[in-house]
Amino acid sequence: ILNVEQSPQSLHVQEGDSTNFTCSFPSSNFYALHWYRWETAKSPEALFVMTLNGDEKKKGRISATLNTKEGYSYLYIKGSQPEDSATYLCAVNTGTASKLTFGTGTRLQVML
């Protein structure tokens, strides 16, 4: 059974703070890693899909890195804003193009 772990489970930061969280996964049979943002009462929204070791992706104030050899990805948010408050989900494809195995998410709350 593939185990995708995210930490921390939840995080409270002040507006303007920069923050980061981690997704860990088994490095064998890796195909791709996805990051999604899930705001309350909305549907999960795709942020990044990364496939290559050393990949770095950026979207506005949010960026992500990938290390497939050691099995982790970091998501960074620079200058957090209240609208960044959401659960950030990491998911991994291994061995098959069909299934995504999700972590339990990091719940971020940005306070004014």
Next chain:
Amino acid sequence: GAGVSQSPSNKVTEKGKDVELRCDPISGHTALYWYRQSLGQGLEFLIYFQGNSAPDKSGLPSDRFSAERTGGSVSTLTIQRTQQEDSAVYLCASSSGSGSNQPQHFGDGTRLSIL
């Protein structure tokens, strides 16, 4: 354009009843996925459809669960003889291809409550 549409948004039913959940994917998307999130758990894969290929049913938790996709578009997830542990948010997603590098586009989900 229209996103993934799911219905109903909420469903409350009695234990033992059958329920049908519907998903209308983004037009032209060939891949369709069903997931569920039980309380305190992560998103759990249930089933995957890709074009005309046989579906990957490996995530269905029991034979009370089934799904079909008609005409390569709309999908229905059916749960027979519902149990309380079936209470969860059921999410549908679609993508434009089957590759692992394709982002998935999610619907708003159906919140299912079994009394």
